[in-house]
Amino acid sequence: MKAIGLIIVVLAGALLLYSTQDFPFWGDPASPAGTHTATYYLTKAFEETSVPNVVTAVLADYRGFDTMFETGVIFCAGLGCFVLLRLSRSRDEDSYYRHVATGITLHIKSAKIPDVSSEFERIDTLWTPYDLIVKTVCRLLAPFVQLFGLYVIAHGHHSPGGGFQGGVILGASVILIAISHNMRTAIGRISEKTIHILMAVGVLLYSGIGALCILLGGNFLDYASLSRILFTNEIEARSLGILGVEVGVGITVMAVMITIYNNLSSDGRLDEGL
């Protein structure tokens, strides 16, 4: 079975390498991209969308359809992680609790005491006693990390950044809490249900903006038609449309990062890990 897989991989790789011969050379001024689209984007992007960062304008406006499905790929990655690890997991795991008043440790099989209880304290089996300094610094720093993530999303118009990068930073801030405290604390802050809803909301926001453009009489993802409900001219509407889809991308990427981390590090149990 492994041999068949290896043969397929090698063949596909060889085909891909062979097909690269047909590509234009790196930076070739006579290549199709260099003669038509690149010059068009570089000269027209700012006056058509009022976005100084051409990369953002190309990704989210001219090639918005492509980026929408990239967001869909991220969504599928999160979904795949969830389906493979979380759904196939039997629920009755052993768990340990400490009775706070007496210090007695309880070993409970296939039953659950609520995690938040004044009498019992959950103990991780893979527990490492975490550190006060690391805990405090990470707790104080998480809001700044999130602020920076929001800045990166909102400033995609002017500087390198945008939904994907900002979403990863936002997700990293929650993962930081999960690493420095424990996973249950992080899930207490942002529950599994919320993450899953956010995962879908981001993609829905992106494609919803596209569908809204159709309803307003334009093509799919043609942000210029949004000018009718935003009370601005078409150029400003394109800029705002880009911001809208960036926010959608950011929400999805953040939620997917968190769900991938949670599922992979805890083997799908979502109660303790790393």
Next chain:
Amino acid sequence: MDIIVVFLIICGLVFFTGGAVGILRFPDFYTRLHPAGKMDTLGSFLMVLAVSLFNLREFSWAAVLTSLKILLIVLFIFILNPTATHAIVDAGFRAGMRPWTKKDKGK
């Protein structure tokens, strides 16, 4: 102004060089983390301070704002670098790594 900037950068480089030599020369894991944590923090403080001063050569309020943002990096490095070093040392200690003593000399 330029003299101050050059002076600060050279000072920062001295600290970075000391840190690099320390990482290479010290005998074990914990002692190597000592220059990595301390020298890099002060070295990057001096370097970033020099950069933010250099940014102020043509004075304007926008430049002041940029310099303040650059100085924010220093603030976060000051908090984070020692914490990261502490976390690594902590992890090493819990994993059972024994500190170097004079008895291990010559190994």
